[in-house]
Structures are given as structure tokens and as C-alpha cells.
Amino acid sequence: MNNQPQTQPPKNDVFQYDDSIVKKFIIATIGWGFVALLVGVILASQLANWTFNLDLQWITFGRLRPLHTNAAIFAFAGNAIFAGIYHSSQRLLKTRMFSDVLSKIHFWGWQLIIVSAAITLPLGITAGKEYAELEWPIDILIALIWVIFAINYFLTLKVRRERHIYVAIWFYIATIITVAILHIVNSLAIPVGLFKSYSLFSGVQDALVQWWYGHNAVAFFLTTPFLGLMYYYIPKVIKRPVYSYRLSIIHFWALVFIYIWAGPHHLLYSVLPEWAQTMGVVFSIMLLAPSWGGMINGLLTLRGAWDRVRKEPILKFFVASLTLYGMATFEGPLLAFKSVNALAHFTDWIIGHVHSGVLGWNGFMIFALLYYCVPKLWKTKLYSDKLATTHFWVATVGIILYIMSMWASGITQGLMWLGLEDGRLMYPDFVETVTKIIPLYYVRLVGGLLYLSGYILMIYNLVRTIASAPKNQQPISYSAPPLQKVEHDHNTGESSHRWLEREPEILTILVIVAVAVGSVIEIMPSLTSHKFVAQETTKKPYTALELAGRDIYIREGCYTCHSQMVRPIKAEVLRYGPKSELDDSIYDHPFQWGSRRIGPDLARVGGKYPDIWHFRHMEDPRSMAPGSIMPNYPWLLKNNLDYGILEKKLRVMQTLGVPYSDENAEHALEDAKAQALEIGKNLDPSIDAKKISKKEIIAVIAYLQSLKAQESHEPSHGETKQGH
């Protein structure tokens, strides 16, 4: 199409944008956002009052929490990103999307993924890695749909009529490329069945990959695409030029290069080698300026239009969104300091931090986008500006209550956990540190309810807006000349970045290089080290029964409340036992170090309490630990354990390098049954040992009792129950 002779002025192409795909994604955003917030409110109520778990396995906190996070990130933010990308890219590139069919596959495929997530997560089908809980068939579907999206997008770039690509597009490209890499690497696993797989990595390696993914899901799913949206919608709405082109170049490349290194700040004081931890810290601190570069470029674009912020709700959302982005990206580096992290890690402070990001930065940006796009696309006026303003204030008060209560509760937890007096714990009872913050959980619940109420106002407002749209709308046609081929001529005085902006393929390659550098330098040494895999350890693998229990632990989402990482901090060692070592999780596919302590750490719980204690505690936690907010798990006493699959599980673990002998695998069933009967007999004379030994609870007890420190000098321990 570019072969016309250069002398002739090109004839304009006439074309239309595909706005129906944008409308689809917008409606999906509105719907899924409601689900994500509603589930969040339910979870908040469960923490304030445990009875809201209703003793139902499908809605118990541990299973519902992954649904909340996945819905908020991938369904609410995800659909909004796609709506914004499809809407803005077509206009920025002066072309319709390359293929309507691919766009539609992308849309329906993504909704299918979300529906599968909404079904499988409450059923306990989970890979057990935070923000990547979906099991392997869904993971494959995600990869496929993402690749289709990428193909459609890059082919759209190919047929564009705008020579240079705008900064928003750079951010979209970084998103598309990096999310694909992160998702594929972190989801590598070997299936045991259709609904169960074991992560390819274990222990510290799995942790490193997971948080490289987890942190960069924040970076490349919740930050870069939103910066792209900001760069399009803020100048569009206020009709002001972007403050600084140069700033956008510098902060884009700095952000893309630096973000990828910051993941290990989620693993401070863990058994991750300390040099990698330090890299995580310093790169987090260096992220401050690149993040703020986006914020100030947005805020300074409002120069001369500040009076309009008072009147226009959309601008209010933009300003609050950017401000909360600035706050969260200041808080992030602060939390990454080792000394601050010692206090804040595992506490509610982190929960407050992510919510200022998602409710504030992402949520408000999405609301601005919706209030702008819906009237525009449906060719009508917003039903009520007043309602939108009310939405803004209600949501803002909600966020403030949420963040403040989580700060207070997080710092309270941190201080109580670490508090020492005369070399002893000041609050040795973990429950005491929980009951103390319950009032704050109620405040958080109110914050969440306000945010949800504001959201409902928005739904009403937008539905009324759409209802008022004129019928039989004609699509608008646009015209632009096709791109002419230009000789690659550097002598025109064009800057090299300006040149790069008309070579999206090269820009894409540079983005890949930028994210690869940090990834390779930080992750490869640990992934290739023999120290971190089975070869040099004396640790015995889990027995078949313990492994079965571990899978139930994962299924129930225990990791959403319990960590398994005793940090090398005096108060932790006093509270939990010997600090965690590399070997402890060396066979853990996936690792279960966790990121929260709503309940106590469990890495050393083995042997601390008798079997019957765990039995009673799972049935009714408050009978053993008055004041506990843990849900009841009555179904573990009723469900029969699937003994049949144990051999298969051990075989898969064998392929992953866990040193089970063939004999171990062949005898998995008998061994497990024998161990279960032993535990059953141990419980209480009033409990029928034979009957109870068939139940899932026994496997869970076996697993929990296996969580203990390795004996450092181990020669004659042939008779322990882990005796394989």
C-alpha cells in the first residue's frame, strides 16, 4: 500500500473506528468491577466477623480472597485497560483495529477466562501462587488470548496512518510484551490432572519467580497501561498539551528498565540470597523518580485548567487518581527499606498500600475513563454530573477510611509482633494481636462499603446515560492520508527518539531488552544454582499423606492468612521457633511462604500441638484459641481423602526432581493409609480411628505436623514418621 510514487499527493483513505469492541469492554468493566468490589466487601466483613464465612467452603475467606484479587486486577482493571487501549489506539494510529474478528476473540476469550476463574476459585481449584492462582488449562487460555491480542495490536501498528507513535502506545507495547513474558514463565507447571498441577519451580526459586511476576503484574498490568491511558485521556479531556515530551521519554524508559528489578522487596528477610534482596530494595528506591515522572507530567498538564477541577467530576477523578498514584509510589519505596519492611511485612499496612493503588490510582482512572467514554461512544450526554461528583466524594471518603484503618492496624500488628520486654515477647499470644485490630477491620469494612456505594451510583448514572442514547446511530467516518514510505534518513535533524517513534518494531525490541536485563541478572543465578534444588539437601520429602494434606492446604487458600517463613528476627524466633532455612521449602512446588499473617506463621507449627488439638481447631478454631477469627472447616471432617491419586502425585513430584523412589510412589496408597490410621488412633478414644482416617482432616494434620525445623545433625532418625 505504500508503493505510490512519492511526487503525487496521496489520496485520503476514509475509514471508521471499531467502537463496538470498546463498548463491549466498557460494559464488561462495569459489571466485573461490581463483582470485584462486592467480593472485597464480603471478605472485609469476614475478617471483622468470622461468622460471615457461614461455614460454607465455597465462600470461605481463603477461597474467596483469590477471586477478589483476580477479579479486581484481571477482570475490572483488565477490561478497562482493553477498552481504553482499543479506544485510544485506533485514534492515535488513525486506523481501525487490524481485525474485528481478532478483537472479538480477544473480548469473548477474556470473558471466558474470567468466568472460569469465578467458577474454579471458589471450588478450591488453584495453583496456590498469589495473583496467579488459576490452574493450567486457564493459564494456557490466557496465554492464547493474550497472543491473539498482541498479534491484532502489532498488525494494527503496521496499518497505521500516523507515522509516529505516541507515548501512550509505548506504554501499551511495554504492557503487551512484558505481561506475556511474566505470565508464561510464572505459570510453568506439570499437570497432575485437569484441575491440579505442580509448579515447575520450588522453594526459593519459585518464590523469586512468583514475586518477579507478582510485582511486575503491578508494574505492567496496573501501572504501564494506566499511564498510557492517562497520557491519552487527560490531554483529551482538558484539551491541554502534554507538559513535557522529554519527561515522558525519560520516565518511560526508566520505569520499564527499573521496575522489573524490584520484585525481591516482597522477600526481604526471607531465605532469598541477601544480594538479591538488596537489589530489590535499591531498585525500588530508584523507582520513585520514574513513577513520579508520570504523576507530574499528568498534573502539570492540568496547568491553567485547575479551576475546572472544581466543576468537572472527571477532572476530580484524574487529579485524585494521580495524587494517590504519587502517594502509593512514595509509600512503595518506603516499605521496601529493610528496616521498615521488618515492621510492615505480613501486616495490613501492605493491604492498605495496594488498595491506595488499585482503588485510587486504577479505580479513579477507570471512573474518569468511563464518565468520559460512555457519553462519547453512545453519542449522548452524561445523565448526571451531580451524581458523578457524589460518586467522587463517597469513593474518596471510602478510600481514606480504608487506607487509614489499614495503616493503624498494620503498624499495631507490626509493633505487637516484634515487641520485646526483658528478652521476652510482650504479646506472646498471637490472638491478642488479632483481637486488638478487629475494630479497625470494621472501619475498613465501612470504607469498602462507601466505595461500593459510590460505584453503584456510577452504574446507575451510566445506565441512564446509555438509555438516553439516540437510536440508529450512524458510524462516523474519518479520513487521513495513508503512510508514505520514507527513506531512513538521519540528516533531517530528527532526534533519535523521534526516529524510534516511527519504528515500533525496534521500540518493541528495546522494551524486551530493557525488561530482560533485570530479569536475567536477578533471577538466573538463583534458577541455575544447585544450592536451591534437591541435590545437596538431607531433607526428606513429604510422605504421601503429608503431600495430600499440603494440597488441601493450598486448596483452602491457607496461604492467604498464614505465612511459612520465620524471619531472622529475634521476636520471630521467640514466637515461632528456629528461623526458616533454604531446605525447609526445597520440595515445595509451589512454595507457600505467604505474604500475610492474619493468623500466625506455620513454618514451625509441627509438633507444637498434639494431633487432637489440630483436629478440634480445624473443626472449631475458637474451642482451642478463644478470640480466633479463623473460619471453621467442618467439611474437612466429612470429605473423604482422594487416596487414589497419591501415586500419580508422587510420580509428578519425581519428574520435578523430588527424590521419591519408585517404591515410594508404588506404595503411596498403603503408606498414606497406614500413617492416617496411626494419626486416627492418636486422636481421642471417643473418635473412631478407622472411620476418621479416611477423611481429609487427617492429611491436613499430617502436613501441619511435618512443618518443623530440620534437625541439623541427623544421623540416626530412621524411626521418625517421615521415614522414607
Added chain:
Amino acid sequence: MNDNQSNNSNANAKKDIEQNKKAKDSSSIILEDEKDIVLDHNYDGIKELDNPLPKWWVNMFYLTAIFAVVYTGYYHFSSGHLIEDSFQKSMIVEIKEDSDSSTAMASVGFSEEHASIDEGASLYTSRCAACHGQKAEGIIGPNLTDSYWLNGDGTNDSIYNVIKVGIPEKGMISWEKLLNPSQISSLVLYIQSIKGTAPANGKSPQGTLFE
């Protein structure tokens, strides 16, 4: 390639284009002092200014980079600051403390000096009741109100010792690190004070009778 619908109503399309153009011309408000720095960029009406990087922002960036080097140096290139080192140090301090003052007290064992039944009662409810029952009637752990003892002989020193070191093989943890000596003594006093209360649903006697 998606232009097939647009051929039919060219006239209509042109009108739309005109309107569109009008909208675009007014789309960017340029302030007086910005006229010289508007770049020749136009993306769907979006213009860009050639403002320099804010100085304070650039300085902040440099500062964080310098800080990164210093921080890394502090932890990795000067001795004794690694997490493991400071952890070991903090644990050594603890052992010293113990050998000076508090173990001196602990080694005495039971002592009535700072103990009180009231403190013992509240400690009992929060720490012991889960296994021994709210009324010490015995649940997982034995009944503490009768005169039968599984471990030791029911004297103050013996009960003190059981609480202190625990009976790990039966599931009772050592409370030495969680309770200080006077708290353990308070518990002993409380347990002695409820002897013979014979609560309802009491667990039947276990162990040896000591009168």
C-alpha cells in the same frame, strides 16, 4: 481494509469529517508562555510541549541512585550489617541478658515474691484454658483440679517446672520463652488455689495420686 462500509455515503462522511476538523482545531488550549515550546506533534489532537525536565525531579533521581550505591555498600561491603549478622548479634545479647539477671531468677524456680493469684487466673484463661478447660476440668490436657498428677508430684516446684519446660511429647509446649518467672509462679498459685473445685464434666483422674 475495513473501509468497505464507507464507500456508500461519501457525502455524509465528508460532512462528518468537516465537523471533526472543526472540533480538532479548538482541541488544544495553548497558554501564552507556551507558544514557543509547542512541538510539531499532533496525535488525535493531542499536542506536546517541549518543557525541560523539572530540576528537582532530576536531582531526586540522582539522589536515589546515589543512595542505592551507599545502601548496597553499607550492607554488603562493610562488615556486620547483613541480616544474618545482625540476627546473630541480637541472639547473643539475649543469652547474656539471661545469664545475668533473669535466669538467676528463673533458676530459683517457684517464688511467691512477685506472684499473684489474680494474675495467674487471667493468664490461665488466655494460655491454658484451650487445652485444660475454662474450669481446669481437662480437655486435651488433664484435669488440673484433682490430686492426680501425670508429671511431677503436684508441689509448687514441680508444677512450675512442668509449665516451664513443657511436656513436648504430649503436646504441651514449653512456656519458658513466653512467660516470665513471676508469671509462671502466678499460674502455680492459681492452679493450687483451684484444687478440689471438682468442676462439671471433669476429666477422670489420670496419673498418680499425690495427697
